[in-house]
Amino acid sequence: MATRRFDPDRRDRIIDAALDVIAARGVAGTSHRRIAERAGVPLGSMTYHFTSMDQLLGEAFRRFADTGADGFEVRLGTAANAGAARQAVVDLIHADLLDSRRDLVLTLELYTLAAREPVFRQITRDWMSRSRHALERHFDPVTSRMLDALIEGHFIHAALDTEPHDRSVTVDAVNRITAVPPSPHDSPRKL
Amino acid sequence: MATRRFDPDRRDRIIDAALDVIAARGVAGTSHRRIAERAGVPLGSMTYHFTSMDQLLGEAFRRFADTGADGFEVRLGTAANAGAARQAVVDLIHADLLDSRRDLVLTLELYTLAAREPVFRQITRDWMSRSRHALERHFDPVTSRMLDALIEGHFIHAALDTEPHDRSVTVDAVNRITAVPPSPHDSPRKL
Amino acid sequence: MATRRFDPDRRDRIIDAALDVIAARGVAGTSHRRIAERAGVPLGSMTYHFTSMDQLLGEAFRRFADTGADGFEVRLGTAANAGAARQAVVDLIHADLLDSRRDLVLTLELYTLAAREPVFRQITRDWMSRSRHALERHFDPVTSRMLDALIEGHFIHAALDTEPHDRSVTVDAVNRITAVPPSPHDSPRKL
Amino acid sequence: MATRRFDPDRRDRIIDAALDVIAARGVAGTSHRRIAERAGVPLGSMTYHFTSMDQLLGEAFRRFADTGADGFEVRLGTAANAGAARQAVVDLIHADLLDSRRDLVLTLELYTLAAREPVFRQITRDWMSRSRHALERHFDPVTSRMLDALIEGHFIHAALDTEPHDRSVTVDAVNRITAVPPSPHDSPRKL
């Protein structure tokens, strides 16, 4: 019979498996059974490690949000000046989009929970707060808030759109928000 | 004995009830039972009118998206000039936010489905397309796309944030995207 | 495949099966599975007919108590005079004890629930009330209350005791409570 | 590091905790987990100290019954004569009823187990035997048996009834059983 091994990583593996399952089937399609199967642990160990499904979801999305904020900070932290920061913002959108299917799904699942339950809203709030602070290393607070919203909107629209979004549009939008004067040959924006 | 009249409202009522249930409990918490109860129809009539749950969800979200796009068009259609259009865009965000809990939840639930299933992605795509065309009555295509993303981002961030978002920030952001020169006393955006 | 027959007695059969299972394994050992198996119905039909286990237990014990009170009334109702009524009371204890294992267990299980939950206390209260009223057809209210308690106590003690209880002791106790003089000829105290 | 002192109280604490849990949730709602939590001991120590749940229940109810019999004996032992003994019997019922919720529940849970399992029936038998012997210090064996049943019945009925039971009824009942003449023309029945 299978030996009952001491397995200190198990909790972590379960959390990772939970994110995988959520990405693949959505929160609605996530169950203890599926997570346990993916993590390679017996069903009974799920509620041993996590009191309830809600607790598990909370920890999983907390980890996901923290990872996302880490990446955000790293990318912006290495920018030496405002120009590089602008570039970083554009990269954030278009690099995320590359391997985005998973990130997109998880982000939206999290937002959906956050819209209904305060516990999850705290997670998104903390995430947004970290993003904004990272932006504020390069931009004033109001501009940072605008940029943050712009990133969000572009990310979602680009991901949900069927046709690819042009990087140059994003560059332009970032420049307008951060008030880089349009080059002389730009035509008026309104027809 | 029960009437056997043709009841053309019943389908509609079920769809509306479905949206109510989704708003209240999420797609994950939506079931035939709960919708039937809310709509005041017998459980058995659910699968009589809708082949499957997916079909019902599809019709419900299609209606929701159409209604949203209608409102978008109405608000922008009445704008006489670019200034009024800018104002309309700001109103879109801040008026939506007032009674937003329901709209926010339904929007995010739809996006979440769209992120994983093409059927629903088509719905969001059509919605975005109509929004963009409405904007293009007042702004050039590139600016319209930017504005659309900006609206999206501000809407989500304002709704998920705990502290209220200042309308003036939105006004300012719209102005920057639509290239209205900053007023004289504006300070440089970069520190 | 098995045909899905229309089965109007099913609810009743489930209740009876529930009482059987409770008698055999106690409330603690009663489960939907065991009841379903005993009633010969699929597991899924349990919660179709009864919203919850508590509801099922409630209906089952209600039926049990009603049946018990019916028997009580029948036995006392046929007594023509106080002497016959006294005899009926003794019979109640010693006849019940004959096929008592089931009744004893069910009675005690009900009392146990009643001690903790008001819903079940109402059942025992109604049962006691009917018993008392049946006694009051032959005895004054105070004596009826005493007799009711005496019956209860003798029933439980006789059932839980290992050695059989002598019927004559019960006769004597009933006589004392109903104040029959120790002399050979009985003279009823009430009507 | 944790002390490895021999902890002789732990077993006792577990038993007391078990009774608390049974009183609060019933035998059906009693689990190792809940008892361990209440006793403040690690889950693993439960089956270290008690081979099985049944063993633990047995010891817990044995203690409960012994404590009950102790109280019974104390109250009756201090009675100087038959009159005081009668008074003691009434007190037994009405004093027990004051803080009875816990005692009632535990008593009935024990009876319920006893009705089905011989191991527990032995406990109730011993309890009843001690009660009867305590009564026999003041009354003849037959009267003692009647009194014991009367106490049982009054206790249960008073506890399960919603309206309070009058002490005078109990006094009267005890007098009738012990043959105290309620009126001048009644002749004494015993000693």
Place this chain on the structure above:
DNA sequence: AATGAATGAGGATTCATTCAT
């Protein structure tokens, strides 16, 4: 045309017990 009744699969969770440490 419409539906009340029915059901098997699967949901989260609790559990007594085992055992490596």
Place this chain on the structure above:
DNA sequence: CATGAATGAATCCTCATTCAT
């Protein structure tokens, strides 16, 4: 000696869907 970790079985309950009426 004591226990934290682990687990398979069983718990109640919900569900989408089917179908006889």
